[in-house]
Amino acid sequence: MNIFEALRENHDLQRDLAAQILNTSGASDQRNNLFENYKSVLTAHATAEERHFYIPIMDSDSGVEAARHAIAEHHEIDELIEELEETDPSSPAWLAVAKKLTEKVEHHLDEEEQIFFQMAGKILNEKQKTALVEPYLDDYHRGLEA
Ligand SMILES: [Fe+2]
């Protein structure tokens, strides 16, 4: 497995959880549990990805701008998570905010997979592409438990 496959696997989990969240209605345990799970996955993934993917890319001058842009998007996602936490799950506004969040995440995942990964493929050497998997996964799992 290389780092791109590891990240993509998590992106697919994020997409799956997003679809399930948008299918919930009204305040329910299911809505709460899915949102809690989605939130942990997003947060743990973003931190592990910044440490073990963006930082090595930022070692290269050609990777700085794209990594900054991606980190700024992580921040925008954090803010939408906060907005959703502050929204009453029993109000119709909840689903509207959830939609805004999941659309932002989907845009970010597509951009990473379609643009960022191509660029990173040129910056990282073959050894790095596989060596980054373990620290990324360790950090991700630690983040999930936090
Ligand atoms: Fe990602």
Ligand SMILES: [Fe+2]
């Ligand atoms: Fe990301």
